[in-house]
Amino acid sequence: MTGLTHSSAPRAGLSTNALVTAADHLLNPPGDTTLTPGVRARAAAMLLRLALDETLDAYWQMVSPRMTRSNGRTRMLCLQWYVAPSVARQWYAVWSALSAACHHHTYELPPTPAEVRAWHQDVSELLRVLAAGKV
16 A cells, blocks of 8 residues: 555645644644643644544545545444554554544533643554554
């Protein structure tokens, strides 16, 4: 499997590299930011999840274009038959954690910057593995 680049361009908007970089800037802001750490962490989680979604769309477009018509859960569940099971499991775990972090829950705290930094590393690695064809 080759041809999928880490910088796959989303249909409209930023590339996945730009999304990951923007998330990194939110997690490591310059000293004069007015956003609170919780807001920055949630925004970074949204960008990271979008990077995963866009990369998965690009992957399915390359491997099986008909899969792009399926919903997100189906695309993730089918991933285990196309990549190493450990990659598919990690993809689902990170995507699920980011999805939970993206939504505001009344009785839950927002994700901490440390949590999102860990997911940032996971997302970067997953994008790199899928792009390199090491699956």
